[in-house]
Amino acid sequence: MQPLIEFKNVRKSNDDFELGPINLSFEPGTITALVGKNGAGKSTFFKLLMNLVSPTEGDIFIKGQSILGENEDWKKKISYQPQSLNGVNSFTGKELKKLVSHYYPTWDDDLFTKLVHQFELPLSKAFGKLSQGVQKQLSLALTIPRDTEILLLDEPTAHMDIPTKQILMDCLVDWMDRGDKMILIASHQVEDIRKLADYLVLFQKGKIVGNYVKEELVAQYKRYWLESSLSAQPLPGEIARKGERLIISNHPLETEAHLRKENQRWLDAESLDLEDIISIVLNNERKG
Numbered sequence: 001m002q003p004l005i006e007f008k009n010v011r012k013s014n015d016d017f018e019l020g021p022i023n024l025s026f027e028p029g030t031i032t033a034l035v036g037k038n039g040a041g042k043s044t045f046f047k048l049l050m051n052l053v054s055p056t057e058g059d060i061f062i063k064g065q066s067i068l069g070e071n072e073d074w075k076k077k078i079s080y081q082p083q084s085l086n087g088v089n090s091f092t093g094k095e096l097k098k099l100v101s102h103y104y105p106t107w108d109d110d111l112f113t114k115l116v117h118q119f120e121l122p123l124s125k126a127f128g129k130l131s132q133g134v135q136k137q138l139s140l141a142l143t144i145p146r147d148t149e150i151l152l153l154d155e156p157t158a159h160m161d162i163p164t165k166q167i168l169m170d171c172l173v174d175w176m177d178r179g180d181k182m183i184l185i186a187s188h189q190v191e192d193i194r195k196l197a198d199y200l201v202l203f204q205k206g207k208i209v210g211n212y213v214k215e216e217l218v219a220q221y222k223r224y225w226l227e228s229s230l231s232a233q234p235l236p237g238e239i240a241r242k243g244e245r246l247i248i249s250n251h252p253l254e255t256e257a258h259l260r261k262e263n264q265r266w267l268d269a270e271s272l273d274l275e276d277i278i279s280i281v282l283n284n285e286r287k288g
């Protein structure tokens with residue numbers, strides 16, 4: 001299957017920041033979360049993909065078409081919700097909808113009306129006079145109904161109350177059922193990632209440190225409480241220990257095989273929270 005998006009050896013250098021090299025591709029039918037600390041490069045990744053900033057090296061393809069060429073047809077296949085909308089403060093929601101819907105041949109007006117109703121958006125008020133959370137909701141209501149094959153969401157649930165978050169999650173799940181679509185979502189909200197994402201791309205200071213299937217990543221980390229004290233020697237797979245009887249492993253099969261061989265029993269074993277796993281991977285990467 002042809003990927004919807006391909007990054008081929010992409011690098012971007014800003015004053016004191018280097019992003020890349022990025023070699024990634026994204027298939028239809030997938031939701032991928034971009035995860036990393038503040039300043040790790042997630043928004044720059046989106047800006048590169050929208051050709052709002054130019055790569056220093058490499059190329060990006062949408063359905064096989066380079067976004068760097070003269071032909072800009074690809075823009076109608078991709079919707080982007082940036083962290084904040086600039087230059088629109090004096091426009092009302094109604095005016096913004098007219099502008100946006102005109103550009104996208106796939107615009108779904110019923111979906112827009114549904115989101116306006118669910119988010120209770122005041123369409124006659126100037127964008128700049130809305131609260132941050134409502135601005136975000138309006139921005140989403142102007143983005144999702146473009147109904148393109150690719151949807152890019154940069155921190156969609158920042159400043160969002162809990163019931164509205166739930167509406168958005170349900171909307172995105174329904175939206176994926178519409179066909180061969182994909183979503184890239186940059187988020188610091190582990191709950192969003194847990195609920196939505198199939199894949200995780202982890203960023204650390206401009207480098208991609210891993211591209212994981214979420215379920216496989218979660219299955220890879222386990223915490224064990226052992227019946228008796230551990231020897232000082234680290235166990236196979238061990239990446240951390242607390243006290244004398246608690247260890248964390250990122251190779252549970254190897255760890256368990258070793259414990260059985262040594263007749264060391266464990267009283268309990270459990271998977272780690274996604275939040276803990278992300279912290280471990282990013283902190284280990286920082287140390288490395």
Ligand SMILES: Nc1ncnc2c1ncn2[C@@H]1O[C@H](COP(=O)(O)OP(=O)(O)OP(=O)(O)O)[C@@H](O)[C@H]1O
Binds near residue numbers: 017
């Ligand atoms: N226009 C710019 N000119 C120079 N440097 C920039 C520009 N935009 C971003 N940067 C730098 O690029 C780096 C990555 O920023 P980016 O916004 O992509 O990170 P992020 O992962 O999205 O962060 P956050 O989670 O805080 O949104 C930062 O060091 C930032 O200062």
